[in-house]
Amino acid sequence: MAENPPGTGLRLPDDVPLVRKIGHELIEFLPVGVYLCNAAGHLTTYNPKAAEIWGEAPDLGKEPIRYTGAYRLRSENGAHMPFEQSPLAAVLLSKKPITNLRMIVERRDGSQVPILANIVPLFGMDGTMIGFMNSIQDLRQHAAQEQAQNHLQNALMQAQKMEQIGKVGGGVVHEFTNQLTSLSMSLSLMEREITDNGSEQLQARFALCREATDQVTRLAEGLLLFARTRPRVLERIDPNQLLLGMSTLIRNDVGQKIDCQFDLASDSNFLRANRQLLESAIINLVANARDAMPGGGQLILSTFNTLLDRSNFMHHNANFKPGRYVVIRVADTGTGIAPEALEHIFAPFYTTRAANKSTGLGLTMVRSFVTDMNGQLAVTSRQSQGTSVSLYFPCYGSEHSLAITGSEQKPER
Numbered sequence: 001m002a003e004n005p006p007g008t009g010l011r012l013p014d015d016v017p018l019v020r021k022i023g024h025e026l027i028e029f030l031p032v033g034v035y036l037c038n039a040a041g042h043l044t045t046y047n048p049k050a051a052e053i054w055g056e057a058p059d060l061g062k063e064p065i066r067y068t069g070a071y072r073l074r075s076e077n078g079a080h081m082p083f084e085q086s087p088l089a090a091v092l093l094s095k096k097p098i099t100n101l102r103m104i105v106e107r108r109d110g111s112q113v114p115i116l117a118n119i120v121p122l123f124g125m126d127g128t129m130i131g132f133m134n135s136i137q138d139l140r141q142h143a144a145q146e147q148a149q150n151h152l153q154n155a156l157m158q159a160q161k162m163e164q165i166g167k168v169g170g171g172v173v174h175e176f177t178n179q180l181t182s183l184s185m186s187l188s189l190m191e192r193e194i195t196d197n198g199s200e201q202l203q204a205r206f207a208l209c210r211e212a213t214d215q216v217t218r219l220a221e222g223l224l225l226f227a228r229t230r231p232r233v234l235e236r237i238d239p240n241q242l243l244l245g246m247s248t249l250i251r252n253d254v255g256q257k258i259d260c261q262f263d264l265a266s267d268s269n270f271l272r273a274n275r276q277l278l279e280s281a282i283i284n285l286v287a288n289a290r291d292a293m294p295g296g297g298q299l300i301l302s303t304f305n306t307l308l309d310r311s312n313f314m315h316h317n318a319n320f321k322p323g324r325y326v327v328i329r330v331a332d333t334g335t336g337i338a339p340e341a342l343e344h345i346f347a348p349f350y351t352t353r354a355a356n357k358s359t360g361l362g363l364t365m366v367r368s369f370v371t372d373m374n375g376q377l378a379v380t381s382r383q384s385q386g387t388s389v390s391l392y393f394p395c396y397g398s399e400h401s402l403a404i405t406g407s408e409q410k411p412e413r
């Protein structure tokens with residue numbers, strides 16, 4: 001009997017029950033499907049993972065089964081393989097291993113599992129072939145991992161694109177602000193004369209110019225901060241006072257049909273942030289809530305303290321540190337967000353509104369700001385019931401709040 005060349009198969013004792021015993025114990029808990037067949041191609045043992053892939057557990061106590069390794073075995077391109085054409089038959093004939101062969105296991109119910117097969121012939125002590133061992137790897141998880149990897153890759157590319165847009169946009173916005181400053185100064189010079197001597201119509205038109213210029217200036221400043229081309233000024237902020245200070249503005253913004261409530265924790269901690277950006281984040285969230293309640297509803301602005309650790313928080317930001325946080329929450333009783341839309345709402349330019357009505361940058365800016373403040377953001381939403389957006393800021397004075405990059409606001413004299 002010819003010796004099998006080394007490295008091309010396993011040499012095992014010529015004792016089938018022993019092989020079965022060793023095989024069984026070894027393979028029972030492997031995360032890959034493993035099964036053994038004897039020299040006639042009859043199934044002698046298999047592990048639970050193999051049965052899971054096959055979708056059935058062949059009864060070894062009955063007639064010997066010449067199992068192809070599936071109810072139906074198919075090649076990677078879908079062609080049916082009867083036993084005679086299967087790689088198992090090829091191994092029995094050639095006595096050579098087959099490595100990394102992609103195939104499809106078709107189950108009795110018609111469902112299919114892509115697998116990667118590795119078949120090794122088994123030899124007895126005298127060199128005769130006593131069967132083979134086939135390990136089958138379930139590729140479904142692999143496919144899911146590949147998909148997740150692609151998803152990450154896309155997200156990364158999107159982030160890099162945004163960074164590029166941010167850099168280019170930053171330069172353009174600088175140019176805008178310079179021009180806006182001179183426009184604004186000219187308007188200030190004209191203002192006196194127009195209010196003193198101008199007709200009513202001229203005054204009204206002037207007011208429109210002023211308002212539009214101020215709005216564009218605010219927008220440009222917001223974009224500049226977003227593009228991170230300016231050093232940030234940080235302040236110690238009482239979130240309750242901040243919200244109460246904005247209450248008139250918020251009530252005017254949402255109108256009469258929306259009932260506005262403030263639910264502020266009396267012991268609320270301070271936070272450390274850029275005031276202008278925090279205000280603009282809240283205005284953005286309020287505007288979204290307002291638009292989600294066209295027929296009216298309830299807007300609830302709340303503050304509270306909380307302790308975050310890794311277990312109780314799905315952190316959106318890799319920079320997450322457990323500790324004490326103060327939360328500003330904007331909740332509405334509006335339309336809610338569809339589950340499939342939830343993962344997109346922070347993407348730049350994502351919007352469900354008419355193109356000329358919005359930019360789709362609101363939540364992008366809010367998230368970018370919260371991340372910059374070493375904070376966290378959580379959204380919960382139920383369709384037709386409402387949405388709640390919570391901004392988590394590390395408490396003022398905590399190590400995590402001290403680590404926010406920016407310069408401290410000098411106390412005014």
Ligand SMILES: Nc1ncnc2c1ncn2[C@@H]1O[C@H](COP(=O)(O)OP(=O)(O)O)[C@@H](O)[C@H]1O
Nearest residue numbers: 288289292336345351352358359360362363387
């Ligand atoms: N409170 C909310 N209720 C329902 N949908 C919301 C809410 N906030 C945000 N959205 C959805 O997220 C999208 C993106 O919001 P945003 O980034 O602020 O851009 P924009 O407001 O310009 O559309 C909105 O178009 C809307 O579909």
Ligand SMILES: [Mg+2]
Nearest residue numbers: 284288362363
């Ligand atoms: Mg918005």
